[in-house]
Amino acid sequence: MIRITLNIITIQMKNNKPQFHSEDTLQPTPYRVFGALSEFISYCGTYQIYTNPNQVVHQIKISSFPNWTGQNQIRKFEFKDDKLILSTDTIGSSRHQLVWQKMKKKI
Secondary structure: OOEEEEEEEEEEEOOOOOOOOOOOOOOOOHHHHHHHHHOEEEEEEEEEEEEOOEEEEEEEEEEOOHHHOOOEEEEEEEEEOOEEEEEOOOEOOEOOEEEEEOOOOOO
């Protein structure tokens, strides 16, 4: 088993979010704030990669979802063609996947 420990910060949100009506970051309506935060998650900490089984363990130090602070989040990983696929066990009633595709090199 190989184990590597590195630092991580992740920010995930939906595309094409509607803009707030004000440029002042302290002035959005509660409705807009709820909409923005309900489609956003971020956290930072460290992670370890294990090769048997193929897992990434995120040790969360700070999170926009406070329940995750201090927790470990385990993801399975696999390489398929030119993709890296991370997947979760069931969270609530859903399983989640995050897929990175290697970009083609421009000549």
